[in-house]
Amino acid sequence: MALLAGILTQLLHLALMLATAPLVLGVTRWLRARMLGRRGASPLQPFRDLDRLLRKRPVLAENASWLSEAAPQAGLVACMAAAALVPSFAGGMLLAPAGDLLVVVGLLAAARMALLLAALDVGTAFGGMGAARAMSIPVLAEPVLLLCAVSFAILAGTTNLDGIAAAFREGAPGLRLSLALAGAAMLVVALAANARRPVQGPGSLAEPAMLEEAMLLESSGRHLALWEYQSALRLTLWLSLLAALLLPYGMAPAGAGPFAWLLGLLAWAAKIGVLCLALTCFEGASARMRLFRLPGILGLALLLALLAAALLFLGTGPA
Amino acid sequence: MGVSAGFAVLAAFSLLAGLPEGVLALPLGPPWGAASLALDGLSAWFLLLLGMVGACTSLFALGAPPGPARSLPPFPLLLAGMALSLTAADAFLLLLGLGLAALAAGALVAVEHGQAEARMAARRHLILAALAAGCLMPACGLLAGPAGAYDFAAMRGVPPEGWRAGAVLALGMLGAGALAGQLPFAQGAAPGHAAALLSGAMPGLTIYVLARLLADLCGPAQPSWWGLPLLAAGAVSALLGALQALREEDGQSLLAWAGIGHLGLAVSGLGLALAFRGADLGALAGLAAGAALLQALGQGVFMALLVLAAGAVAHTAGSRKLDRLGGLIHAMPVTAACTLIGVLAASCLPPLSGFAGAWLLLQSVLAGWRVGFIGFQLAAAAATVLAALALALVAAAMLRLFGMAFLGRPRSPRGAGAHEVSRPERWAILLPAGLTLLLGLFPGVLLLLAEPALGVLTGRAAAPVRDLALLAGDRPAAYAPLVLALVLALSGGLLAWLLRRRSPLAAARGPAWDGGFIAPPDYLPFGDPLTQPSASGLAQPLRRMLGEPRAARLPSDSTPRLRDWLAGRVGWLPGLTARQGLSLGFGTLVLLLVLLLWPGGR
Numbered sequence: 031m032a033l034l035a036g037i038l039t040q041l042l043h044l045a046l047m048l049a050t051a052p053l054v055l056g057v058t059r060w061l062r063a064r065m066l067g068r069r070g071a072s073p074l075q076p077f078r079d080l081d082r083l084l085r086k087r088p089v090l091a092e093n094a095s096w097l098s099e100a101a102p103q104a105g106l107v108a109c110m111a112a113a114a115l116v117p118s119f120a121g122g123m124l125l126a127p128a129g130d131l132l133v134v135v136g137l138l139a140a141a142r143m144a145l146l147l148a149a150l151d152v153g154t155a156f157g158g159m160g161a162a163r164a165m166s167i168p169v170l171a172e173p174v175l176l177l178c179a180v181s182f183a184i185l186a187g188t189t190n191l192d193g194i195a196a197a198f199r200e201g202a203p204g205l206r207l208s209l210a211l212a213g214a215a216m217l218v219v220a221l222a223a224n225a226r227r228p229v230q231g232p233g234s235l236a237e238p239a240m241l242e243e244a245m246l247l248e249s250s251g252r253h254l255a256l257w258e259y260q261s262a263l264r265l266t267l268w269l270s271l272l273a274a275l276l277l278p279y280g281m282a283p284a285g286a287g288p289f290a291w292l293l294g295l296l297a298w299a300a301k302i303g304v305l306c307l308a309l310t311c312f313e314g315a316s317a318r319m320r321l322f323r324l325p326g327i328l329g330l331a332l333l334l335a336l337l338a339a340a341l342l343f344l345g346t347g348p349a
Numbered sequence: 350m351g352v353s354a355g356f357a358v359l360a361a362f363s364l365l366a367g368l369p370e371g372v373l374a375l376p377l378g379p380p381w382g383a384a385s386l387a388l389d390g391l392s393a394w395f396l397l398l399l400g401m402v403g404a405c406t407s408l409f410a411l412g413a414p415p416g417p418a419r420s421l422p423p424f425p426l427l428l429a430g431m432a433l434s435l436t437a438a439d440a441f442l443l444l445l446g447l448g449l450a451a452l453a454a455g456a457l458v459a460v461e462h463g464q465a466e467a468r469m470a471a472r473r474h475l476i477l478a479a480l481a482a483g484c485l486m487p488a489c490g491l492l493a494g495p496a497g498a499y500d501f502a503a504m505r506g507v508p509p510e511g512w513r514a515g516a517v518l519a520l521g522m523l524g525a526g527a528l529a530g531q532l533p534f535a536q537g538a539a540p541g542h543a544a545a546l547l548s549g550a551m552p553g554l555t556i557y558v559l560a561r562l563l564a565d566l567c568g569p570a571q572p573s574w575w576g577l578p579l580l581a582a583g584a585v586s587a588l589l590g591a592l593q594a595l596r597e598e599d600g601q602s603l604l605a606w607a608g609i610g611h612l613g614l615a616v617s618g619l620g621l622a623l624a625f626r627g628a629d630l631g632a633l634a635g636l637a638a639g640a641a642l643l644q645a646l647g648q649g650v651f652m653a654l655l656v657l658a659a660g661a662v663a664h665t666a667g668s669r670k671l672d673r674l675g676g677l678i679h680a681m682p683v684t685a686a687c688t689l690i691g692v693l694a695a696s697c698l699p700p701l702s703g704f705a706g707a708w709l710l711l712q713s714v715l716a717g718w719r720v721g722f723i724g725f726q727l728a729a730a731a732a733t734v735l736a737a738l739a740l741a742l743v744a745a746a747m748l749r750l751f752g753m754a755f756l757g758r759p760r761s762p763r764g765a766g767a768h769e770v771s772r773p774e775r776w777a778i779l780l781p782a783g784l785t786l787l788l789g790l791f792p793g794v795l796l797l798l799a800e801p802a803l804g805v806l807t808g809r810a811a812a813p814v815r816d817l818a819l820l821a822g823d824r825p826a827a828y829a830p831l832v833l834a835l836v837l838a839l840s841g842g843l844l845a846w847l848l849r850r851r852s853p854l855a856a857a858r859g860p861a862w863d864g865g866f867i868a869p870p871d872y873l874p875f876g877d878p879l880t881q882p883s884a885s886g887l888a889q890p891l892r893r894m895l896g897e898p899r900a901a902r903l904p905s906d907s908t909p910r911l912r913d914w915l916a917g918r919v920g921w922l923p924g925l926t927a928r929q930g931l932s933l934g935f936g937t938l939v940l941l942l943v944l945l946l947w948p949g950g951r
Contacts, residue, residue, distance in 0.1 A: 087854040091861035093758060095678045095685075099856065103844055110840040111833065128818070128833065130826045132711055133699060137833075139744065140698040146748050147689075150882075153675065153757025154863040158882025165748055166891035169741040176711065176737040180730055183715045188824040247864055252852040325894045329932065336730065336939070343718060343726040 040124035052076035088251030102256035105144030112137035119294035122284020126192035149245035160244030177335035181212040211338035218331035227313040387438035390801025402549035410542040412773025427453035439500035440489035451478035470538035484524030508568030536605040541660020549653030573627030579620025584735040587613025591742035615644040637713035644706030654781035666767035671753035671884035687782035696744035705792035712821035793817035
């Protein structure tokens with residue numbers, strides 16, 4: 031019975047993540063447009079875009095290798111696997127025991143590697159520039175993420191995402207200053223990992239701000255659709271991850287029935303909506319900074335995460 | 350070739366079927382103690398690594414164009430020296446094996462002795478080898494104690510105490526550092542297969558020497574701080590190696606420094622294991638020691654693969670400089686695919702072999718707070734940051750290597766004329782690539798095989814494994830590569846099916862768009878070279894973001910630079926940039942916390 035529920039929630043979760051990814055993107059775009067006083071495209075527009083791109087014939091550069099064909103799918107597959115491991119509306123999914131924070135980080139790194147390889151494949155100026163910029167960001171972001179993981183591991187006793195969510199939901203650590211600090215650091219990492227506002231405007235085609243767009247200039251049709259879908263899925267995954275780590279309330283516990291799932295689903299939708307709104311408000315209110323300001327911002331996040339961990343060390347000492 | 354495969358089979362067999370009991374006394378050796386050989390868990394584990402690397406590199410040597418005759422004899426001698434030091438059961442044979450290996454490696458480095466660079470590299474190599482011997486010999490002498498018993502069993506009976514223990518630790522670390530420090534010099538100058546043997550097996554040998562001297566022979570009763578210098582040295586050398594790998598523009602040197610980075614990670618795992626063992630945290634000690642062992646094994650295989658591939662590239666494309674290569678994925682498809690596997694494994698991406706070791710290492714660093722002592726906890730937090738930084742930097746360096754050499758357009762006419770390597774060479778590259786995939790999928794089996802070695806290192810032989818997945822902690826976090834591979838395969842299948850239904854059109858070919866850049870003139874057959882990223886250009890944003898890594902320069906010119914820097918920074922506070930201010934704040938925070946909490950945390 032538990033196995034059946036695990037399989038069912040896992041499949042539902044994966045379908046939910048895959049189906050809502052373009053919607054999340056569309057909602058953030060629509061909210062942003064409304065906030066800037068425009069009418070904005072319908073939140074369903076990304077679905078139409080993806081469908082249109084999928085039906086087009088992709089064009090590859092003459093000297094593109096098999097990597098350009100394989101990388102979009104490989105990247106999306108790694109991202110899908112990561113999305114399957116991050117809990118959304120219910121605990122105790124089939125893959126929950128394998129859903130480790132570090133494994134998710136590794137899978138996202140693999141997806142990013144696919145994108146970087148594809149960017150370098152044709153040997154164009156923009157691809158190289160985008161790859162050079164994009165490969166610098168994880169170097170700054172991953173230490174912060176790992177330092178946040180220290181805090182989570184101390185508070186919850188594990189780095190398993192389901193375990194962390196369950197521990198925080200049951201209120202074992204309570205509301206803690208260190209959790210708040212680590213959470214703030216995680217938010218910064220999420221912004222950097224998704225190439226969002228403080229340093230990068232989504233969809234910008236101005237050279238100083240280009241990051242992902244620069245790497246995608248050579249891809250078209252199906253390949254472009256896959257990359258864009260992967261980017262949307264990654265945003266949804268990060269929002270879901272933040273929701274599971276920082277706002278695990280309302281999630282159906284392991285072994286609960288369909289009614290609890292429904293509640294969890296509603297709670298998840300509300301949490302993702304709130305996070306989308308917060309993201310848009312932040313992006314609407316802040317000006318874009320230079321790319322080279324990023325070390326400063328992530329350094330601040332590193333300080334916060336270190337402070338969080340140090341506060342916890344004080345609590346765990348033998349004294 | 351046969352001999353090294355024999356080593357691998359022997360080691361694997363002995364790990365599977367139980368280890369041979371007792372020691373094999375040899376009828377030779379110095380008058381004060383008979384030389385003897387033994388194969389315990391630790392030796393067998395590293396002999397397995399040596400066997401795998403040796404088999405691949407010997408196969409490659411069979412197919413590569415033969416060098417001068419003087420390059421032939423040192424290669425088996427190198428293999429034999431390494432094997433001798435791994436199977437030695439007394440300090441004399443251990444040092445003899447190391448010396449033999451160092452001499453043979455020196456001879457291989459000096460094969461091209463017509464070039465000043467090779468002579469310089471050989472000289473540096475021998476100086477470092479002499480330094481290693483000069484440190485390890487007194488360390489063994491101190492371990493032997495007043496009785497002067499040089500076989501390992503007797504050494505274990507009298508573990509060093511007080512200042513002798515500290516001296517053994519310092520000398521052992523210095524000696525191992527000198528052993529590892531030979532790599533960047535040796536690897537740049539030695540012929541391809543010898544460089545691969547060195548880069549594959551030498552880090553493993555370093556870890557073995559450290560583990561044997563500091564974890565095994567010094568006895569299990571050493572205090573918890575014993576692991577701290579190793580942890581610090583490992584984390585710092587991981588970071589420095591990775592930073593230097595990002596600066597290098599020569600493929601082999603880049604790989605050598607990346608190897609130092611990985612070796613640093615393994616050493617910090619060993620340090621953590623010693624610290625946990627001293628604090629009576631047996632399960633965590635097993636976790637950290639497993640991390641060190643897996644990391645060493647994985648690193649040996651994928652580094653051998655990458656160095657072999659770099660050797661293949663060097664002799665068909667005519668250069669090792671990244672700025673003279675490019676687009677080799679078209680000319681050398683098999684080599685490119687195998688190198689890609691190695692690059693992904695070296696970047697520690699799941700589900701390949703690098704990730705298993707890195708995952709265990711990060712898990713054990715994350716558990717560092719369980720040693721209830723605030724100084725160590727902060728050190729573990731700092732090690733977490735350094736390890737994450739080193740992992741991401743190595744991944745960036747690996748991407749740079751593959752992107753420059755195999756992707757894009759050719760950067761020189763000679764590089765454009767490259768062709769696929771001969772059949773034995775291809776097999777020699779395919780073999781470690783397959784091993785990398787295999788080791789990545791079955792780290793659980795490997796750790797079960799490593800149980801005797803874990804027993805030697807931590808005193809209790811229980812691998813952190815359940816159902817072939819790696820486990821960490823008491824509310825376990827798990828890494829299950831087989832499950833992950835299944836999920837990846839299923840989602841790949843689903844995606845392929847969906848794409849076939851929804852997007853059936855095959856791709857067309859056209860000129861590169863390149864942001865609308867005009868087509869290059871006819872006299873530039875590979876396009877305008879300036880529109881392609883260069884080796885230093887690809888690393889430029891990262892180096893700018895990190896600030897120029899001052900510490901990564903070689904020590905010879907660092908003292909005057911430090912003085913100039915200090916002199917130039919008088920009155921610097923108002924001129925700090927945000928990043929400098931933040932790193933100052935970070936450092937001060939750590940320092941203050943340590944100072945404040947030192948007495949309270951005891």
